[in-house]
Amino acid sequence: MSDSQPAASTAHEGGFRPDLAISTKRGGPHYADFNEEVRTLMDKVRYACPSDELALDAIATLRDLNAKLDEYLVDEWTTPAGTRVDLPARGNITLPPYEISAAGPDGVVATVWFRPYHLGGNGVAHGGQVAVAFDDLGGMASAVAVNGVCRTAFLKVNYRSLTPLNTPLQMRTRVDRRDGRKMFVAGTLHDGDRLCADIESLFIELKPGQA
Ligand SMILES: CCCCCCCC(=O)SCCNC(=O)CCNC(=O)[C@H](O)C(C)(C)COP(=O)(O)OP(=O)(O)OC[C@H]1O[C@@H](n2cnc3c(N)ncnc32)[C@H](O)[C@@H]1OP(=O)(O)O
Numbered sequence: 001m002s003d004s005q006p007a008a009s010t011a012h013e014g015g016f017r018p019d020l021a022i023s024t025k026r027g028g029p030h031y032a033d034f035n036e037e038v039r040t041l042m043d044k045v046r047y048a049c050p051s052d053e054l055a056l057d058a059i060a061t062l063r064d065l066n067a068k069l070d071e072y073l074v075d076e077w078t079t080p081a082g083t084r085v086d087l088p089a090r091g092n093i094t095l096p097p098y099e100i101s102a103a104g105p106d107g108v109v110a111t112v113w114f115r116p117y118h119l120g121g122n123g124v125a126h127g128g129q130v131a132v133a134f135d136d137l138g139g140m141a142s143a144v145a146v147n148g149v150c151r152t153a154f155l156k157v158n159y160r161s162l163t164p165l166n167t168p169l170q171m172r173t174r175v176d177r178r179d180g181r182k183m184f185v186a187g188t189l190h191d192g193d194r195l196c197a198d199i200e201s202l203f204i205e206l207k208p209g210q211a
Helices: 031-047 052-070 127-146
Strands: 098-104 107-112 119-121 150-159 169-179 182-191 194-205
Touching: 098 127, 107 127, 119 127, 127 150, 127 169, 127 182, 127 194
Parallel strands: none
Antiparallel strands: 098 107, 107 169, 150 194, 169 182, 182 194
């Protein structure tokens, strides 16, 4: 693990972000391609069996790139990742890429893709990656409902059938029931008409300043 650290954090009180400010400018006009190349690198690494010569070459190249990136690290509140709403999964490469088609009182509808690097085994998606997508889009449904930030208290995933890679899938999440700060969120993941997974989950609205 690199010993490089992001820049010192800006003043911030609780929650994920001080506000839900979004941006399509952070990281510049080529941030989309930057993200995509990193995702493609992870796809290749997941399946590559490099020669020793290639491994050494890749290590040198990646060390050089990591050293360059060290000069441009910022804190989590100002990084483009998470606020670039023009990009898949808001420009956050740690999430399976998705595109939102609806987000409102009736919930969130998104197209999500699991890529080669999301492989679990036998050609299909890793269950943990499916849970990551549900966590983010369930969190988004609850955030939209309260117009604020929420944290996952529990997330139960029922894996109903295999989730394919490299296929546009439909994910839907919605607040089924609200009890004060508690948002009970339901969700489904479909491949066409076939149900791949569904969730039962609880998201808690954070109090002002709550970490
Ligand atoms: C748009 C971007 C979306 C991104 C979404 C990403 C979401 C995430 O990944 S969040 C990260 C994962 N989650 C966490 O790390 C959370 C860790 N846990 C916590 O921080 C706290 O336990 C937290 C915030 C969930 C609740 O703590 P707190 O605010 O003190 O509430 P607390 O008083 O304990 O509970 C509130 C109510 O919820 C209930 N509750 C809390 N946890 C649970 C649980 N696991 N199961 C059932 N009920 C629960 C309590 O019983 C209580 O109910 P009631 O009001 O009826 O008595």
